[in-house]
Amino acid sequence: MRIAVFSTKEHDHKFLDEANAHYQHAITYFEPRLTRETVSLAEGFEAVCVFVNDQLDRQTLETLAKGGTRLIALRCAGFNNVDVLAATELGMRIVRVPAYSPYAVAEHTLGLILTLNRKIHRAHNRVRESNFALEGLLGFDLHGQTVGIIGTGQIGQVVARITHGFGCQILAYDPYPVADLEQLGVRYVELAELLAQSDIVTLHCPLTPDTFHLIDAESLVKMKQGVMLINTSRGALLDTRAVIDALKSGQVGYLGLDVYEEEAALFFEDLSEKVIQDDVFMRLLTFPNVLITAHQAFFTRDALTQIAHTTLQNVSDFASNQPLPNQVTVQQVKR
Ligand code: NAD
Numbered sequence: 001m002r003i004a005v006f007s008t009k010e011h012d013h014k015f016l017d018e019a020n021a022h023y024q025h026a027i028t029y030f031e032p033r034l035t036r037e038t039v040s041l042a043e044g045f046e047a048v049c050v051f052v053n054d055q056l057d058r059q060t061l062e063t064l065a066k067g068g069t070r071l072i073a074l075r076c077a078g079f080n081n082v083d084v085l086a087a088t089e090l091g092m093r094i095v096r097v098p099a100y101s102p103y104a105v106a107e108h109t110l111g112l113i114l115t116l117n118r119k120i121h122r123a124h125n126r127v128r129e130s131n132f133a134l135e136g137l138l139g140f141d142l143h144g145q146t147v148g149i150i151g152t153g154q155i156g157q158v159v160a161r162i163t164h165g166f167g168c169q170i171l172a173y174d175p176y177p178v179a180d181l182e183q184l185g186v187r188y189v190e191l192a193e194l195l196a197q198s199d200i201v202t203l204h205c206p207l208t209p210d211t212f213h214l215i216d217a218e219s220l221v222k223m224k225q226g227v228m229l230i231n232t233s234r235g236a237l238l239d240t241r242a243v244i245d246a247l248k249s250g251q252v253g254y255l256g257l258d259v260y261e262e263e264a265a266l267f268f269e270d271l272s273e274k275v276i277q278d279d280v281f282m283r284l285l286t287f288p289n290v291l292i293t294a295h296q297a298f299f300t301r302d303a304l305t306q307i308a309h310t311t312l313q314n315v316s317d318f319a320s321n322q323p324l325p326n327q328v329t330v331q332q333v334k335r
Contacts, residue, residue, distance in 0.1 A: 001319040002026045003073070004045035006034040006054050009268070011304060012075075019308035023316050033264070036060050043067035047315050052076050052295065053264040058086040065090040071318045074328070075311045076298070077154075078234055080207040084333045094328040095314035099154050100298070100306035106158035108297035109202055109232045112256030116228060116291050117142065143167035148198030150191070150214070151205030151233070152178050159202060160186050171198055174205070195222040200230065207234035208333065217242040226253030232297045235261035240280055247287050255290045258297045267294040 005016065008029040020027060028045070032038045034054035040063070042048045048069050050056065056064075056072065061083060064072075072087060074096040087094055115121055118139040126133070146169040149156045153174070160170050160181050170186040177188040195201065201223065205211050215229065216239040223229075229252050231238055240261055246252040260266070262278055276282055284290050298307075314326050 001047050001071075001315050002028070002045050003047040003049050003315060004028050004030060004042045005049040006030050006032065006038070006042075007051040007268070011299075015304040015308040016312070019305070019312050022309075023312040025312060025315055034060065036063075039063045039067075042069060045069060047071040047073055047318070049073040049075055049311060049315075050081075052078060052081065053267065054081060055264070056082040056087070058083050061086045061090055061092065065092060071095065071315065073311050073314050073318075075307050078206055079328045079333075080234060080236075082328070084328055085330055088330050093318060093324060095311075095318065095324055095326045096328050097307050097310040097314075098326055100310060101300060101303035102154035102158045104300040104303040105155045105232055105297040106162060108258060108293070109155075109159050109204075109230055109256075110162055112230055112232070112258065112291055112293070113142070113200060113202075113228065116254040116256050116289070121291065122288075145169070145199040146171060146197055148173070148194040148201045149186075150174075150194065150201065150203050152176075152181055152186070153204065155232075156202075156204035157181060159204060160184065168200075191219075192222055195219055196224070198227065199224060200228040202230040203233045203237050205233060205237070207236055212236055213239040213242075215239065215243065217245065220246045220251055223251065225251060227251070228254035228256070230256040232256075232258040235259040235263050240284070244280065244283055247290065253289060255284075255287070257284075257290070257292045259295055260284075260292070263295060 003025050005027055008031055013029055016027060030041050034050050036059055039060045042064055044067060046068060048064060070092055072082060072092055072094045077096060077098055079096055082094060084094060119137045123137055143166060147163045148171045149160055150173050152160060152172045157178060163170055164184055171194045172186050172188050173191045173194045214237050220242055243252060243255060247255060260281060317324055
């Protein structure tokens with residue numbers, strides 16, 4: 001099948017080309033994000049393949065449909081950037097990669113927690129400048145801390161198991177509790193209790209209309225003073241301005257982000273020679289207790305290999321009229 005692949009970097013070519021030796025699709029790579037401005041590039045392609053920051057709103061989808069596109073293949077798990085209802089009305093199918101190495105994201109989450117706590121990034125810089133003082137590097141034992149996990153799907157479950165291995169107490173909030181985790185000692189509680197009891201709150205639920213700004217000024221005041229807040233899920237789960245206020249007051253003691261609500265204008269590009277116009281993001285960078293990575297939690301060899309294979313298998317299933325196990329439906333959006 002002819003596939004237009006958007007938002008591509010060198011690593012996308014490498015992993016998709018390797019996998020495509022098996023699937024034999026006709027792939028054309030486009031570097032730009034898919035937006036209203038770039039959608040004309042997709043004309044005539046039956047399938048378009050997109051990533052986390054491509055913008056598939058109704059207008060873009062209408063143009064795609066007119067140009068002959070029948071399949072949207074997301075090479076990621078989240079589908080918050082696609083108007084699923086509009087795509088369905090236009091007769092397009094949407095497929096995604098629901099599970100690819102949840103370990104990649106879970107392990108990165110722990111990387112943020114450990115780095116923030118023990119200030120490894122700051123220690124590294126100091127030692128490189130022959131500053132061997134320990135002042136300002138004081139951390140705490142993770143053992144015995146209470147970790148609150150919001151969303152115990154694929155990734156949240158791995159975070160629960162890893163933090164259990166560290167000797168943490170684990171609270172969880174998810175409309176669908178997982179029995180295996182309960183057997184491990186994870187306690188499912190209401191969101192308010194999780195926020196009130198946790199030393200570390202980590203987000204692993206999808207971004208939906210229900211979870212937009214799940215963490216806002218109201219929920220921040222319910223948290224423990226000095227809480228560590230981690231978001232490797234989707235940026236708009238946090239009201240960033242409210243979190244900045246909470247950092248200023250000390251209510252949030254540590255913030256670890258791999259995602260940011262306005263990341264589409266920043267992440268995945270080298271902007272080191274540019275003046276960044278996003279004042280909210282730049283304010284975040286001024287805090288000594290904030291650690292940000294640019295949406296790299298998924299970025300492991302293993303995850304990229306799985307993403308490439310599942311994406312191309314999804315396209316093959318569609319091309320040969322097979323059932324689509326990884327289809328995104330309107331019902332999932334409403335769930
Ligand atoms: P998943 O679908 O397996 O799990 C999501 C869980 O969230 C489900 O158990 C669901 O019941 C729960 N949930 C839904 N609404 C909720 C709510 N209001 N409150 C609490 N829980 C709720 O997804 P996953 O594979 O574990 O991924 C989780 C999220 O991580 C994705 O939605 C995606 O946005 C993000 N993600 C980020 C990266 C990255 O590189 N940073 C990579 C992959 C996924």
